[in-house]
Amino acid sequence: MHASNFSSEEEKFQVRKLQISDKNKGFIELLRQLTVCDSVSDKDFEDRFRELSALGDDHIISVIEDESSGKIIATGSIFIEKKFLRNCGKVGHIEDVVVDSNARGLKLGKKIIAFLTEHAHLMGCYKVILDCSLENKAFYEKCGFKQKEIQMVKYFI
Secondary structure, eight states: OHHHHHHHHHHHSOEEEOOGGGGGGTHHHHHTTTSOOOOOOHHHHHHHHHHHHTTGGGEEEEEEEETTTTEEEEEEEEEEEEOSHHHHOEEEEEEEEEEOGGGTTSSHHHHHHHHHHHHHHHTTOSEEEEOOOGGGHHHHHHTTOOOOSOOOOOOOO
């Protein structure tokens, strides 16, 4: 009995690509749980959505919608970098992974990461990389990632 309930829970939360209507489903509010995300007008959202959509499979924003509430409760993105190194290889860069604070513990983050990682693999990437905080390191290790070197940043504020 428990297994069938778990199975229906798994099916309840499906990963899909961002849709233009997701702005009205709390997508921007969800991003605010990750970092600073100012108000985004409908026009700015539509413009950026169309810009990213034009990149096709080279830039994917994935989401999980809670069908019962109609809210976006998890998201993550990946962009594909085309290189000259490694026989003109490709690298997937995972960014902006966040699960709504009320939906944590449901393995939605793992579903998002698995979706994005599989996308990188299908796109022919030789690796997929991401940056994370020390507090999230164990989560990403459970998703099959390992620490390599260090991250550097320079902000233009």
